[in-house]
Amino acid sequence: MGPxxxxxxxxxxxxxxxxxxxxxxxxxxxxxxxxxxxxxxVGKAPDTVEEALDxxxxxxxxxxxxxxxxxxxxxxxxxxxALVIGSTGFSAAQDAAVDVAxxxxxxxxxxxxxxxxxxxxxxxxxxxxxxxxxxxxxxxAEAHHRGKLDAPSGTALLLAKxxxxxxxxxxAEITAPAREGVRGARREGAIGFSVLRGGGIVGEHAVVFAxxxxxxxxxxxxxxxxxxxxxxVRAAAWVAxxxxxxxxxxxVLGL
Numbered sequence: 001m002g003p004x005x006x007x008x009x010x011x012x013x014x015x016x017x018x019x020x021x022x023x024x025x026x027x028x029x030x031x032x033x034x035x036x037x038x039x040x041x042v043g044k045a046p047d048t049v050e051e052a053l054d055x056x057x058x059x060x061x062x063x064x065x066x067x068x069x070x071x072x073x074x075x076x077x078x079x080x081x082a083l084v085i086g087s088t089g090f091s092a093a094q095d096a097a098v099d100v101a102x103x104x105x106x107x108x109x110x111x112x113x114x115x116x117x118x119x120x121x122x123x124x125x126x127x128x129x130x131x132x133x134x135x136x137x138x139x140x141a142e143a144h145h146r147g148k149l150d151a152p153s154g155t156a157l158l159l160a161k162x163x164x165x166x167x168x169x170x171x172a173e174i175t176a177p178a179r180e181g182v183r184g185a186r187r188e189g190a191i192g193f194s195v196l197r198g199g200g201i202v203g204e205h206a207v208v209f210a211x212x213x214x215x216x217x218x219x220x221x222x223x224x225x226x227x228x229x230x231x232x233v234r235a236a237a238w239v240a241x242x243x244x245x246x247x248x249x250x251x252v253l254g255l
Contacts (some may be wrong), residue, residue, distance in 0.1 A: 003141045004029065004031070005030050005031070005058065005236070005237060005240055006030075006031050006032075006033040006055065006056050006057045006058075007024050007030060007031070007032060007033060007050055007057065007058050007059070007060060007233070007236050008032070008033045008034040008035070008036070008055060008058070008059040008081075009021050009024070009032065009034070009035050009036065009038060009059070009060055009061075009067075010036040010052075010059055010060070010061035010062070010063045010067065010071060011061060011062040011063030011064070011087070011229060012035040012036050012065070012202075014062060015113055015225055016044055016062035016065070016086065016225060016232075017035075017036075017062050017063075018217055019225040019226055019228070019229035020060050020229045020232055022226075022229070022234060023226065023229040023230055023232075023233050024149075025087075026232065029058060030159065030233070030237075031152060033052075033055035033057075034051075034052040034055045034056060034057035034059075035213070036052065036063070036180070037100050042056070046141055048117050049071070049074055050074070050078070053074065053075055053080070053081060056081050057081055057082070057212070058081055058083070058084060058236040058239060059071070059081055059082075059083050059084070059126075059198040059242050060080045060084040060086070060232050060233070061083060061084065061085050061086065061222065062085075062086040062087060062159060062232070063078035063086070063087055063090060064087055064089075065087050065088065065089045065090040065091065065094045065096065065187045066094065067087070067092070068083075068085045068087040068090075068094070068098070069089060069093075069094040069097040069098055070095060070097075071083065072085070072098045072101035072105075072107060073097055073100075074223075075105055076100070076101035076102075076103075076104040076105050077103065077104075077150035079104060079105065080105055081105070081178055082105055082107065082108075082236075082239045082241075082242065083101075083104040083105065083106075083107045083108070083109075083239075084108045084113075084232050084235045084236045084239060085098065085107060085108070085109040085110075086110065086111075086228070086232055088111050088154030089149065089150035089154070097186055097244055098246070099246060102244060103244055104244050105219035105244050106239045106241075106242035106243060106244055106247065107239070107245070107246050107247065108235040108236075108238070108239045108248065108249070108251070108252060109246060109247075109248065109249045110158070110235070110248050110249045111153075111154030111155050111158040111229045112154065112155040112158055112228070112231075112249070113155060113218065113229075113230075113231030113234075113235060113249060114222065114227050114228055115231060115249075115253065116119060116144070116167060117155060117159075117205070117220050118218050118250060118253055118255065119253075119255075120159065120205075120207075120218060120220050121158055121159055121162040121205035121250075122162070122250070122255060123218055124159050124163050124166065124207050124218055125162040125163065125164065125165055125166040126166065127163075127166050127207075127209060127216065127218065128162070128163040128164070128165075128166030128209075129166035129167065129215070131209050132167075133167060133188050133212075135211050135212070136190065136209045136210065136211050137186060137190075137192075137208075137209070137210045137211075138160075138163050138190075138191045138192070138209055139191070139192045139193070139194060139207075139208045139210065140152065140159050140160045140163075140191065140192070140193050140194070140196040140205070140206070140207050140208075141156075141193075141195075141196075141204075141205070141206045141207075141208065142154045142155065142156040142193070142194070142195060142196070142203075142205045142206075143195075143197070143198070143201050143203075143204040143206065144196075144197060144201050144202075144203055144204075145197070145198070145199060145200050145201050145202070146197050146198050146199060146200075146253075147199060151195045151197070152193040152195055153195075154206070155203065155205050156193060156195075156205060159205060159207050160191050160193070160207075161174070161255065163191055164191060167181035167189070169189070171191065171204055174189050174190050174191055174227065174249075175190070175191055175192075175193075176192035178193075185254070200223040202223065202224065203220075203221075203222035203227060204219075204220075204221050204222070205214045205220050205221075206218070206219035206220075207217060207219070224231070231249065231252075234252060234254045235249065238251075239252075
């Protein structure tokens with residue numbers, strides 16, 4: 001961790017925002033520059049977004065896709081600070097806005113900041129490249145707490161994209177539609193999703209490769225949101241001072 005690194009937290013009232021703030025406060029050499037929207041942050045909450053941007057070397061943002069896209073545009077317009085974006089559920093237009101901003105500032109954007117999930121995606125890509133669609137079907141299963149807004153989860157999409165990449169395909173071209181009613185037989189090469197929402201589940205993800213005679217499952221289980229917060233803070237330390245560009249956790253981990 002770089003000494004004296006000042007980090008802002010957008011989406012601070014949310015579960016992930018609170019977890020990120022706790023990690024920063026516990027780390028030597030790090031300081032919180034601003035907390036967006038947290039009423040108990042007396043003396044830390046800026047009057048404007050511009051003041052927040054002035055107060056930090058990096059901002060970690062787990063707010064919403066719309067807010068993250070807007071923050072990226074504002075930061076790019078003034079040439080900084082660097083951003084770590086963990087929001088999910090981006091539309092094509094919002095993704096494009098972040099891409100444009102990354103031409104002027106350094107941004108780490110990921111659907112999951114877990115070291116384990118990043119390595120899992122690498123394994124999924126390698127497995128998909130070796131297990132051809134003529135024999136192996138791929139299904140991505142995920143489970144989250146009842147309050148999660150988007151489905152499939154950003155992590156499920158990250159893993160599905162890794163599988164599609166391993167087969168040299170674009171995920172949008174091979175995604176299986178949601179199953180309801182009489183849908184007919186599964187299309188060869190399609191990647192399907194199974195979604196569960198309930199209770200306080202932090203995050204469960206599995207990629208199932210199913211053939212006629214055997215099944216291979218690669219999975220990850222999150223036990224505490226702190227693991228995502230730790231990864232986001234690690235990304236913030238890595239991206240500070242980087243050249244403009246759009247980076248991911250694979251870059252942060254040197255994969």
